[in-house]
Amino acid sequence: MTALTIIRTALASLGANKLRAGLTLLGIVIGVAAVISLMAIGRGVQQTITERIQSLGTNLLFIRPGETSTRGVGGGQGSAATLTIDDAYALQGSPFAPSVAAVAPELSTSAQLVAGRKNTSTTVVGVTPEYQFVRNFPVESGQFIGPGHVESNAMVAVLGSTVAEDLYGFRSPIGQNVRINGRQFEVIGVLEFKGGSRFFSFDDRVMIPITTAYYRLSSQRTAQGSISVQTINVQMQDVGVINTAMGEVATVLRLRHRITGDDDFTVTNQQETIEALQEATNSFVFFLGAIAGISLLVGGIGIMNIMLVSVTERTREIGIRKAMGAKRRDIMLQFVSEATLLSLGGGGVGVFLGWLLTVFLNGRSVIGSNLSQTAFNADIAILALAVSAGIGLFFGIYPAMRAARLHPIEALRYE
Amino acid sequence: MSDRSRAHERNSMIELENVTKIYQMGNLKVAALNGVNLSIGEGEIVAIMGRSGSGKSTMMNVIGCLDVPTSGQYILEGEDVGQLSDDRLAVVRNRKVGFVFQTYNLLARSTALANVELPLLYGNGKDHRRRSMEALDRVGLAGRAGHRPAELSGGEQQRVGIARALVKEPTILLADEPTGNLDSRSSEEIMGILQALNREEGITVIIVTHEPDIAGHTNRVVSMRDGQVIDDKAVANPRQAVVQGIER
Structure with missing residues (x-):
């Protein structure tokens, strides 16, 4: 089978159940859009903070006193x-x-x-x-x-x-x-x-x-x-x-x-302060991304679920295709490509939606924190697309293997 | 010289030697085929008869390379296909065998043309559209290429099924109760097409049926019971189907 035939077959199968395909797609759309917009917010906050600190001048040193110690208990940096x-x-x-x-x-x-x-x-x-x-x-x-x-x-x-x-x-x-x-x-x-x-x-x-x-x-x-x-x-x-x-x-x-x-003193510079803050905000950005990533994972499980249902429903179709000479690989490819198209489509729509959200949130105030900017990054968008395609592949493989392993006679007899 | 011995003289296409097929049903072992010996020559048209449970469907599955025998040998056109892997069997099915089913087994969401095209997707050939249209034309359904199965009558659906079996130009056509769901007029049409394919293109046709009338359209009737061939005789005067009203 040529790649074009595979994609056409997959699209036809998905098109046969538009509502179901759409809902499954939605799971990925929400996941990807969440990853993109939350990462954009996180990066925006990070950028804002860094720029503010830089605006104070990067040619500064800060000298602070050392630590007091009362019977071995440290009082913290700058307490002396x-x-x-x-x-x-x-x-x-x-x-x-x-x-x-x-x-x-x-x-x-x-x-x-x-x-x-x-x-x-x-x-x-x-x-x-x-x-x-x-x-x-x-x-x-x-x-x-x-x-x-x-x-x-x-x-x-x-x-x-x-x-x-x-x-x-x-x-x-x-x-x-x-x-x-x-x-x-x-x-x-x-x-x-x-x-x-x-x-x-x-x-x-x-x-x-x-x-x-x-x-x-x-x-x-x-x-x-x-x-x-x-x-x-x-x-x-x-x-x-x-x-x-x-x-x-x-x-x-x-x-x-x-x-x-x-x-009995410490000298730090502005660059170190920025780096320390970036380290702190990095974990904040990562945390936001991880939360959004969970919804992407849930979307992937949704794909797997729907693919398993689809394999069961189409057992007879699989039997017919096998009787006509489809190899395991052909059946496998058919179902994996359906799952991947679903997730990739969802990823594409999700990136677009995430971008819209990012533009919408730009300069707006969110939970009291004034976001002077959000940062939509192409690298995050590409990563999200790749991850969603990977999710389709990963969660599509098991149902596809089940389909490919079906015995043609049993599949043909399936009511 | 009888018809049957003449058949043996011809190049033997299908050769089953002491074939058994045992199914494991829980703890019970059921022998669906119990030492079948059968030889079918190129260009024959054969009916396989027997009650349900006689093993005729299992034998069809083995002949059609949908299943492999538990023991014994199956030689198809000189090639031992009894021990091939799933994927190798799929290739044999795709190149040599055309299936016609009692329940048509068409893809409900696809047009007649797309259904006929299906076996071509799993081969290497080109010109899918043209070859599918030719196959549809041969069964007189060129005008219905764009219709879905639900928009066709039972007889028409079965003709689409035959076109699909033909499109790869197989050497064997296996029909499992092809007229089981059809009225007598449509049955006559289907038998006419199968006879014509056998007569004009030399395709070996094997029909599983329990209707003596259908068996009467063939040259040879193989009877089965309890997983064994109990009778195998030539039909003295095969009935030619009266074909009328198939628009070409």
């Missing part, structure tokens, strides 16, 4: 108060660290904000003026924290756009008073909108001078009496010097901390 604002100033312009362009220490805490009858809980970040440029936070209106504010422990705050909207609506907050953990601050600026998801927002925060954060809001004190910080953001001269810069920063800090053994 070993980094101070003086460490940050020492890195700035140090002859030992020529790759460092700018340094911005920060000290954040969560706090309750009250303005009039409105209130909100958010992250309050103590910063220095350099923070604005190192972490790229342009001001929408008013001004950022200045050197004078840091020097004088000024009670001033710059609001993120979400916080400003929550507390003041569409009124301008500049010059208004806001109470942060019961202390009165004056709003001097509002940050530009940066975007982000509900779980990961750069707009839901307030910035105040780092000295104010330390002396007025924080209870931490260092042994040296200097201001301790949680993170020192270091901007490098260039992304290319990343390893040199990390070495320089570590050397300066070791000298200052008189370290001979283990470091």
